[in-house]
Amino acid sequence: MEQETAKPPIIRSVGVDGMLVSFADRLSEPANRAALALSAALERENWDGVEEVSSSLVSSFVRFDPLHLSHADLREKLAALVEGCEWRAAALPEGRRLWHIPTVFGTELAPQLGQAAEAAGMSEAEAVKSLSEARVRVQAIGFAPGQPYLGELPEPWDIPRQSSLTKRIPEGALAVAIRQMVLFSVSAPTGWQHVGQTAIRLFQPEADQPFLLRPGDEAQFTPVDAETLASMRSDPKGGAESEPIR
Amino acid sequence: MSRALTIGRVGPGVTLQDEGRAGYLGFGLSRGGAADRLALAEGATLLGQGRDLAVLEMAGMGGDFTAEDDMRIALTGAPMQVTLDGAALAWNASHAMPKGAVLSIGGARTGSYGYLHVGGGFDAPKRLGARGAHLAAGLGAPLEQGARLELGEDRGRGTGLTLDPGERFGGGTVRIVESFQTALFPQDEVARFTATEFRRGARGNRMGVPLEQEGAGFTLEGGRNVLSDVVVPGDIQMTGDGTPYVLLAECQTTGGYPRIGTVLPCDMPRLVQAGPGAPLRFVFVSLEEAVELERAAARHVETLDKRLSLLLRDPQRMADLLSYDLISGVSAGDTHKH
Numbered sequence: 413m414e415q416e417t418a419k420p421p422i423i424r425s426v427g428v429d430g431m432l433v434s435f436a437d438r439l440s441e442p443a444n445r446a447a448l449a450l451s452a453a454l455e456r457e458n459w460d461g462v463e464e465v466s467s468s469l470v471s472s473f474v475r476f477d478p479l480h481l482s483h484a485d486l487r488e489k490l491a492a493l494v495e496g497c498e499w500r501a502a503a504l505p506e507g508r509r510l511w512h513i514p515t516v517f518g519t520e521l522a523p524q525l526g527q528a529a530e531a532a533g534m535s536e537a538e539a540v541k542s543l544s545e546a547r548v549r550v551q552a553i554g555f556a557p558g559q560p561y562l563g564e565l566p567e568p569w570d571i572p573r574q575s576s577l578t579k580r581i582p583e584g585a586l587a588v589a590i591r592q593m594v595l596f597s598v599s600a601p602t603g604w605q606h607v608g609q610t611a612i613r614l615f616q617p618e619a620d621q622p623f624l625l626r627p628g629d630e631a632q633f634t635p636v637d638a639e640t641l642a643s644m645r646s647d648p649k650g651g652a653e654s655e656p657i658r
Numbered sequence: 659m660s661r662a663l664t665i666g667r668v669g670p671g672v673t674l675q676d677e678g679r680a681g682y683l684g685f686g687l688s689r690g691g692a693a694d695r696l697a698l699a700e701g702a703t704l705l706g707q708g709r710d711l712a713v714l715e716m717a718g719m720g721g722d723f724t725a726e727d728d729m730r731i732a733l734t735g736a737p738m739q740v741t742l743d744g745a746a747l748a749w750n751a752s753h754a755m756p757k758g759a760v761l762s763i764g765g766a767r768t769g770s771y772g773y774l775h776v777g778g779g780f781d782a783p784k785r786l787g788a789r790g791a792h793l794a795a796g797l798g799a800p801l802e803q804g805a806r807l808e809l810g811e812d813r814g815r816g817t818g819l820t821l822d823p824g825e826r827f828g829g830g831t832v833r834i835v836e837s838f839q840t841a842l843f844p845q846d847e848v849a850r851f852t853a854t855e856f857r858r859g860a861r862g863n864r865m866g867v868p869l870e871q872e873g874a875g876f877t878l879e880g881g882r883n884v885l886s887d888v889v890v891p892g893d894i895q896m897t898g899d900g901t902p903y904v905l906l907a908e909c910q911t912t913g914g915y916p917r918i919g920t921v922l923p924c925d926m927p928r929l930v931q932a933g934p935g936a937p938l939r940f941v942f943v944s945l946e947e948a949v950e951l952e953r954a955a956a957r958h959v960e961t962l963d964k965r966l967s968l969l970l971r972d973p974q975r976m977a978d979l980l981s982y983d984l985i986s987g988v989s990a991g992d993t994h995k996h
Contacts, residue, residue: 424838425835425836425838425945426837426838426888426890426920427835427837427890427892427893427920427923428835428920428922428923428945428948428949428952429923429952430888430890432838432887432888434838434887437885438885439885451684463680464680464681464683464684465684466683466684466888466911467684468886468887468888468912469885469886469887469912470885470887471887471888473683473888475683475890478949478952479949479952479953479956482949483945483949552912553684553685553686554686554886554910554911554912555686555886555910555911555912555913556686556794556795556910557682557685557686557687557795558685558686558687559686561886597686598795598796615686615687615795615796617785617786617795617796617797618785622685622786623682623685623686627684
């Protein structure tokens with residue numbers, strides 16, 4: 413692990429019009445912190461020829477116009493920015509929020525709590541306690557609109573994804589594997605294990621703020637019963653509340 | 659009352675499209691937009707209007723469209739069977755469509771995606787900055803029978819122009835650059851990939867298309883343990899069984915399947931237009947070559963108007979026209995004699 417984080421970040425091209433700065437080849441808190449902080453810095457830099465910045469679990473991505481900014485020039489600018497700061501220890505982006513998200517753990521709404529708890533070596537009650545007490549970070553948003561990868565969960569949750577896919581997991585489902593959680597913004601097939609159900613709508617195309625969560629936000633999943641969750645269905649946030657992180 | 663086009667019977671994959679929504683990658687939303695961006699530019703050139711206007715994209719099959727008012731139209735992309743009030747119409751051309759006329763568009767003769775453009779563009783409300791449907795994200799939906807599509811104000815004029823789309827509807831050789839994950843594949847697998855003639859699979863949609871072949875799948879050691887990272891349109895990912903899958907406009911924004919290469923943006927029209935079963939080969943070019951090819955493609959788009967020519971009549975209609983001209987010529991001659 414120490415060796416992992418000591419590696420210098422690598423800069424590689426993505427297709428013809430992308431460049432990627434990667435801080436590791438496996439997920440770690442410092443690598444994720446670096447990706448979030450560098451992406452925020454790149455947004456602030458606002459270089460000519462750069463069209464879009466995003467961050468993934470351990471990388472910052474830049475989409476640019478190679479007809480107006482050469483690969484060599486962009487690589488040089490990125491290398492200089494990367495070397496100018498210890499990104500793995502950098503402050504996380506400004507404006508982050510902590511979300512409290514009401515969640516039904518287990519029951520017929522989240523039928524895989526039992527098997528996931530067993531894989532983690534816990535009773536169902538211990539699993540609910542562990543998952544609801546964990547304060548997790550939005551490490552990245554990706555795959556589907558507004559859908560977060562959340563982590564890192566305590567060590568016992570280093571459980572594999574299922575080899576056979578669940579055909580359909582519903583919108584708002586909370587699923588675990590490999591010390592991470594995914595909170596589903598759409599109904600989708602998945603290998604992640606369905607341990608909780610929320611009423612949150614992460615992607616609301618008609619709203620002023622169509623994407624509820626931002627990379628770097630944190631979340632905690634508050635246990636509620638099915639009746640309480642049902643009463644929160646009319647709220648697009650599904651009863652979720654946020655507070656600024658200072 | 660705004661001008662409009664109404665839809666009669668319609669194929670299952672007809673959607674409003676435009677240049678898509680850039681800027682939301684960090685929120686998990688890919689750009690989307692027209693599968694064949696060159697066709698978008700060709701239609702705009704034929705009608706002398708901006709490339710940002712919304713058009714109808716027709717996947718494999720069109721539909722019947724009735725004009726509520728006089729309008730200009732253009733047809734681009736994969737050539738499809740088409741008639742206007744029963745008379746055959748030229749593809750890759752602009753036409754006048756009078757009020758009450760019925761445009762009937764059938765199946766693609768070759769290629770995958772045909773486009774119907776109207777003067778002034780389609781005026782649907784914008785969502786997240788664009789009008790195009792992003793089916794994977796649940797933004798918009800395929801159009802259904804009975805839908806009424808309003809048109810924007812048409813500031814241009816003139817029809818009867820045509821534009822040669824070049825040969826891009828039957829597959830062929832597609833140029834790719836190395837992906838940041840190409841090096842994960844053994845060299846001999848990469849060599850086998852470029853030596854293989856694939857066929858565009860029959861499944862496939864706006865998110866991506868599979869590439870089929872007779873040989874073994876393409877694999878790499880530890881491929882299932884690659885950390886999810888950024889995905890871009892044109893990426894060729896290897897799914898679990900070793901089937902290559904080319905990602906298109908509505909692809910996911912991150913993914914864990916390793917990618918062997920990425921199709922050049924300027925070759926995406928050829929890739930997306932390859933119909934089911936069309937042959938496809940891939941050849942690596944350097945990043946430097948790729949940028950020069952993109953520069954040439956951008957110049958091609960900027961100078962499309964220099965390639966416009968007057969539409970010659972369809973051979974099918976020529977017989978009617980000749981007889982009409984003959985009669986009018988005779989009568990004109992008669993007039994002179996008197």
